[in-house]
Amino acid sequence: MSSTATIHTLDNGLTVIVEPMRDVRSAAFSFLVPGGSVHEPQGRNGTAAILSELILRGAGSLDSRQLTATLDNLGLQRSESVGVKHLGFSGATVADRLPQALAVYGDILRKPHLPADQFDAVREGLEMTLRAMQDEPRQQLMVELRRRCFPAPWGTPTYGQLEQLPDISSSDVVDHYRQLVRPNGAILGVAGGVEPDEILPVVEEAFGGWEEGSETELVDGEYTPVIEHIAHDSTQTHIGIAYEAVPYRHEDYYTAWASVGVLSGGMSARLFTEVRERRGLCYSISAVLNSLPYHARVLAYAGTTAERAQETLDVTLAEMQRLAEGIEPGELERCQARAKSALIMEQESTISRAGSVARDWFHLGRVTTLDEVRGKIESLTVDTVLEYIHAHPARDFTVVTIGPEPLEVSGGIS
Amino acid sequence: MEFHETTLENGLTVIAELNQAAQSVATGVFVRTGSRDETEDVSGVSHFLEHMAFKGNDVYTADDVNRIFDELGANYNASTSEEVTQFYAAILPEYLPNAIEMLSTLLYPSLRQDDFEMEKNVILEEIGMYDDQPTFTAYEQAMQAHFPTHPLGWKILGTSDSVSALTAESMRQYHADHYRTGNMVLVVAGRADWDDVCRLVEEHCGSFPGGRIQRDTSAPPVGGQTQVIERPSSLQQHVMQLAPAPAADHRLRYAAELLGVIVGDHSSSRLYWELVDPGHAESADLAYNDYDGTGTWLTYLGCRPETVGENLERIHSVYDQVNREGISPTELEQAQNRIASAIVLRSERPMGRLGALGINWVYLGQYRSVQDDLDTVAGITVDDIGQLLAEYPLDAVSTATVGPLSSL
Numbered sequence: 147m148s149s150t151a152t153i154h155t156l157d158n159g160l161t162v163i164v165e166p167m168r169d170v171r172s173a174a175f176s177f178l179v180p181g182g183s184v185h186e187p188q189g190r191n192g193t194a195a196i197l198s199e200l201i202l203r204g205a206g207s208l209d210s211r212q213l214t215a216t217l218d219n220l221g222l223q224r225s226e227s228v229g230v231k232h233l234g235f236s237g238a239t240v241a242d243r244l245p246q247a248l249a250v251y252g253d254i255l256r257k258p259h260l261p262a263d264q265f266d267a268v269r270e271g272l273e274m275t276l277r278a279m280q281d282e283p284r285q286q287l288m289v290e291l292r293r294r295c296f297p298a299p300w301g302t303p304t305y306g307q308l309e310q311l312p313d314i315s316s317s318d319v320v321d322h323y324r325q326l327v328r329p330n331g332a333i334l335g336v337a338g339g340v341e342p343d344e345i346l347p348v349v350e351e352a353f354g355g356w357e358e359g360s361e362t363e364l365v366d367g368e369y370t371p372v373i374e375h376i377a378h379d380s381t382q383t384h385i386g387i388a389y390e391a392v393p394y395r396h397e398d399y400y401t402a403w404a405s406v407g408v409l410s411g412g413m414s415a416r417l418f419t420e421v422r423e424r425r426g427l428c429y430s431i432s433a434v435l436n437s438l439p440y441h442a443r444v445l446a447y448a449g450t451t452a453e454r455a456q457e458t459l460d461v462t463l464a465e466m467q468r469l470a471e472g473i474e475p476g477e478l479e480r481c482q483a484r485a486k487s488a489l490i491m492e493q494e495s496t497i498s499r500a501g502s503v504a505r506d507w508f509h510l511g512r513v514t515t516l517d518e519v520r521g522k523i524e525s526l527t528v529d530t531v532l533e534y535i536h537a538h539p540a541r542d543f544t545v546v547t548i549g550p551e552p553l554e555v556s557g558g559i560s
Numbered sequence: 561m562e563f564h565e566t567t568l569e570n571g572l573t574v575i576a577e578l579n580q581a582a583q584s585v586a587t588g589v590f591v592r593t594g595s596r597d598e599t600e601d602v603s604g605v606s607h608f609l610e611h612m613a614f615k616g617n618d619v620y621t622a623d624d625v626n627r628i629f630d631e632l633g634a635n636y637n638a639s640t641s642e643e644v645t646q647f648y649a650a651i652l653p654e655y656l657p658n659a660i661e662m663l664s665t666l667l668y669p670s671l672r673q674d675d676f677e678m679e680k681n682v683i684l685e686e687i688g689m690y691d692d693q694p695t696f697t698a699y700e701q702a703m704q705a706h707f708p709t710h711p712l713g714w715k716i717l718g719t720s721d722s723v724s725a726l727t728a729e730s731m732r733q734y735h736a737d738h739y740r741t742g743n744m745v746l747v748v749a750g751r752a753d754w755d756d757v758c759r760l761v762e763e764h765c766g767s768f769p770g771g772r773i774q775r776d777t778s779a780p781p782v783g784g785q786t787q788v789i790e791r792p793s794s795l796q797q798h799v800m801q802l803a804p805a806p807a808a809d810h811r812l813r814y815a816a817e818l819l820g821v822i823v824g825d826h827s828s829s830r831l832y833w834e835l836v837d838p839g840h841a842e843s844a845d846l847a848y849n850d851y852d853g854t855g856t857w858l859t860y861l862g863c864r865p866e867t868v869g870e871n872l873e874r875i876h877s878v879y880d881q882v883n884r885e886g887i888s889p890t891e892l893e894q895a896q897n898r899i900a901s902a903i904v905l906r907s908e909r910p911m912g913r914l915g916a917l918g919i920n921w922v923y924l925g926q927y928r929s930v931q932d933d934l935d936t937v938a939g940i941t942v943d944d945i946g947q948l949l950a951e952y953p954l955d956a957v958s959t960a961t962v963g964p965l966s967s968l
Contacts, residue, residue, distance in 0.1 A: 169581040172905050210837070214828040218894040221901030239901045267839030274842035277795035278862055281694050379793050381691035412630035413614070414623070423622060426681030429689050451688050454681075480630040487633030487652050491584050494909045 151503055151513045152342035156350065158358050159330030163503045163513055164345045165337040167496060173338025174238035174496035175248060176504040179255060181326040182231040183306075184299040185362055190314045192272060192306020193322045194228045199268045200260050200319060201233075202226065206253030210264070213250070220247050228304040230438060232508070233327070238497050241339035245348040248336075252352025260323060265316035276308045283548040284430075284449060287384040290376060292436075295388035295443050295544040298367030328359030335504030338496035366440075371542045375552035383455035383549030385448045387462060389540050391435055393442040394509040400522045401534035406435040406444055407481035408473050408531070409466065414480060416465050421448065427458045433466075439509060444540070452550050459545070459553050466540035470532075478528055485523045489516055563927050564754045571770040572741040574761050575927060576748040577917055579910070585750035586910040587659050588648030589667060590918035593738040596642050596712040596851070597775060603711075604718015605726060605734045607640040608683055612731070613647060613666040614638075615675040620665055622675065632658055635911065638666070642703075642712055643851055644922055650911040653751045657760055663746070664764040667739060676728040684724070687717050694791070694798045694962040695860070701787045701960030702800035702858070710780035712851060742772025747918045750910025777853035779807070787960040788967055796842065797865040797963030799872070801956030805848055805855035806948070808923040813850055814936050815944045816952070820848040821895040822887050823878065823954065824859070828894075830878050835861075841871050846954070852923065859956055865964045872956075872968075879954035886946045899937050903930060 151165040186193040203210040217224060217237075224237035235254070237247055279285045293301040306314075334353075336345055371389075391402045410417045410433035421431050433446035446466075450458045492498045493516075506513045545555050564576045594606050615622045629636045629649065636649035636659075647666045649659045690696045700715050707713030717723070746765060748757050782804060806812050823830045824846020835844035841863035849856045863871050906912040907930045920928050961968055 170908050172901070172908060211828075211833070215890075215894060218828055219897050221897040223898075223902055223905060238905055240904055243901075267837065270839035271836065271842060274796065274839075274863060277864075278842055281794050281796055281798075283692050284689075381688045382685070384692075413626035414630040419623070419626070422682060423626075423678075426678045427685070429682050429686035449689050449692075450685055454685075476627075476631075480627070480633075483631055483633035485633075487584075487635070490652060491635070491650065491909070491911075493583050496908070497905070 153513065154342070154346055156329065156354060158354070158356055160332045160334065160353050160356065161507055162334045162346065162349050163336065163507060164340065164342040165499055165503055166341055167338050167493065167499060170339045170496055171240055172238055172496045173241040173244040173336065173340045174500040175236060175244065176335040176500040177235040177251065178229070178232040178333045178504050178508055179235070179327055180231070180331040181233045181322065182229045183302040183304045184230045184364060185326050186302065186322065187318060189310055190318055191302060191310045193314050193318050194233060195272055195304065195306045196265070196268050196314060197319050197322055198226045198228050198233050199271065200264065201254055201258045201323070203261055203264050203268070204259035206257045208253070209259070210261070213254070216250055217247065222247050230300055230302060230304060236497070236501065244336070244338070244340055245344060248345070248348050249352045255327065256353070256356050258323065260320055262316045265319065269311060269314065272306060273308065273311050276305060276311070279305065280308070283378050283380045283384045284447070287386045287546060287548045288445070288447065290548070291386035291388055291445060291544065291546045294372050294374065294546060295445070296438065296441055297369035299364060300366070300438050300441055325359070326362065329353060329356040330358045331361070333504045333507045335500045335502070335507070337499035337503060371544045373545045373555050376546070376548045378548045378550070380549050381451065382449045383452050383547055383551065383553070385450070385455065385459050385462070385553070386546045387446040387466070388443045388544040389466070389542060391442040391444050391538060393440060394437040395439070398534050399437070400526060401531045402442070402538065403435055404478060404481050404526050404531045405469060405535050406433055407484070408469065408477045409433050410446070411481050411484055417446070417462060420465050421458060421461050425457070425461065427454045427461065431462070437509070455547070455549065455551070456553050460556065463543065463556070469535050470539050473528055473531060475528055478526060478531060482523050482526065486520060489519060561929065563929070564757070565927070566758060568741070568762060568766055570741050570766060570768055572761070572765050572768055573745045573921070574748070574757065575745060575917060575921055576752065576754060576757050577913060578748070578750070578752055578754060580751055582750040582910050584650050584910050585653050585656050585748065585752045586648060586650040586914040587656065587663060587746070587748045588646055588914050588918055589663055589744055589746050590922050591645045591739060592643065592743040592775065592922055593645050594641050594643040595714050595716045596710070597738065598711055598714065602726060602730050602734055603714050603722040604683070605731055606645055607717050608679070608723065608726065608731060609735055610638045610640045610645050611679050611683060612671055612675065613669050615669050615672065615679065617665050617668060617670050625662065625665060628658065628662055634659060640716055642716060644919070646918060648914060656752055656756065660760045661764050667768070671728060671732050671735065673728050676731065680723060680726070683717065684720055687720055687723065690717065694794060695862070697789060698798040698800040698960050698962045701789060701962070702802050702958060705785040705787045705960050706783050706802040706856065706958035707780050708783035708785055712780055712854070713783070737773055739769070740771040740773065741768050742770065745918060745921045747914055747921070749913040749917055775852060779854045782957060784957045786958070786968060788965065789960070789962045790964070790966050791962055792964050794963045796862055797868050797961060797965055799861040799868060799959065799961045799968070801859040802958045803857040803955035804957070805857045805952050806850065807853050807855050808850040810855070812944060812948045812951070815940050815948045816848040816855070818892065818895045818899065818937070818940055819887070819945055819948060820846050821898060822891045823882055830882065831875060834874050834878050835871060840867060840874065844871065844875060857952070857954055868965065868968065876956070883949055883953040886942060886949060889942055892940070892942055892945065896937055896940070900934055903933050903937070
């Protein structure tokens, strides 16, 4: 199960990782390109989101409809996303069509039309998306939680903010493209029924002449945990909790991951058991470890009707803190079993693998082999996980709630 | 890929599509029960039972059930629709025996009173969660407007009132009636040995009660009502509209799926270019949903409240044109390419095959290979779409809306 990925860096700095997979008919790519929301000009949050839509509205010799028709004819299942650091473009189709799809993305990234006459329509589309998100408090909550729990600019909403959209102009978007979207710092992960020999020449042809851009520097702001309530006439109170953890690149990452797994790694994990199964307080409760390059947080969510919300918050916070009192060997073993099984199942999905190799490169500057990850999972012990929990205890919580009534965050823990 | 099928003495059908090149195996049980099989006094019971399945039996406690699935590293869950309740797990091949044993535990739980009372709270919270999702509310209301006199139009979760009033005794009765081998199929997909599968199901499922309960599959009457749920603080207006479409076993079912993509996929469809690309609407989709004995064209519009009228006109002028002129060979070919690659991608994982195998068996009583699906999609012609439109024109006869508007 060792990785067979071939890694190649073009002269302009674009890194290409190709991982051939056995027994699959499809191939997938995941492209991470500099230009995410942390790089937006002050007060113009949403620029990157508009760019990620506008960039597909015509490129090279193709107008918007022709471009879409070309990708559709290739059977490409595609998606675009905005990250804090990158714009993401991913796609998958039957393997022999992937080279053609990559060639089209060469035009999209290097020769987009960014038509000024479609700017208003794209901005209006984004505005409606943000309005729809405000109508769904759970979605809104996670955006508001991230904004508050990471030091600026790392919590910048990737979809933008309603009140800032009117200040964004077509030229802001063109400038964002020109200044940020560049090959150095870009990562292309490819996985599936393809060989490096057929992919690398295509990538060289499509992206070889792409000129380097200059690196941008970011300065972290201050971070102070906050407790905040946002009033909403929703049925449920939506609760978001965050506390600090270590990022993917950190040597203790896997122990951090296991500590969150004990809390929320399956239906036998503590939050689900204590909050939902034993007390019937809510339907939806979960916690994940969310890692940015240099910052990471445990992000937890629970949704429950107003009269049960206070108890839900209290029990959830108590469970997070109770981790430090000890964990059972069985709890860790279940985390390990889930991780090992997920690693193997990832081998069945070209989309997952393409995403994983690109993400690895982004965080680590290398691709971890499956053997290496398995080794790290297997070497976890109750002692090492507890050691991590004691060094990085669940405390200094940022708590954001959206709903009819504010909640009390009991003293001494924040 | 090899296909196998057998029926145990108690009437349980077991099907398997085995692939020794797969890394994992998925297994699931598809039970032909959902909200359409309920009576008004037990509305929501099928979904409630799906939750109770995880509460254990005489051998395993609720904690045991979750713990054991997690020990296997299983990717497991359950879901309930209008017509099917499914329980499934994807595991590494060596854990298939444990997974089949646990599935059998899920199907016949003890249904203890205290578990029932506790889980009622969880379901009421789940109802509350969906209350805060306007698109979900609009969908439920549209189904009610379209099938006002038929349980297909009832809420899958039931209402807060019906769930609160439900008794453990009536749940036990419903379970005894519906969880019978004639109403279910056990499916295995991925890496496994057929002889092992047969031995395991005999051991763990051989004592399931036989028999079946008939479902009335005649086409329900269509309501054509309009329901308005006023939410003054909402920013967007959400509109769902329904019209009749082919039933699950109709020969033009695949043509209907293709037409849904051509007219109403969320990117590069007719509705996309007319409404979303120019910034008139956030979403304008058409989907095809199929059921026993009936089907629906489901239109979804999400936009600013003040533009609902003009956007509905745009949608209906697209529909009128398609009904009148049909679609072009180029549009059909693009949609065929997109669906074919989606089928290939989904089928690469045993978990992706499991759903298709189970649903085909429940609705059609037949096995369809990936190649069967690809051939069928490739074989659809512009004429097929024409026939489909003649029989089931794109339309909107029942409507529900959620948002600030007090009328449409």
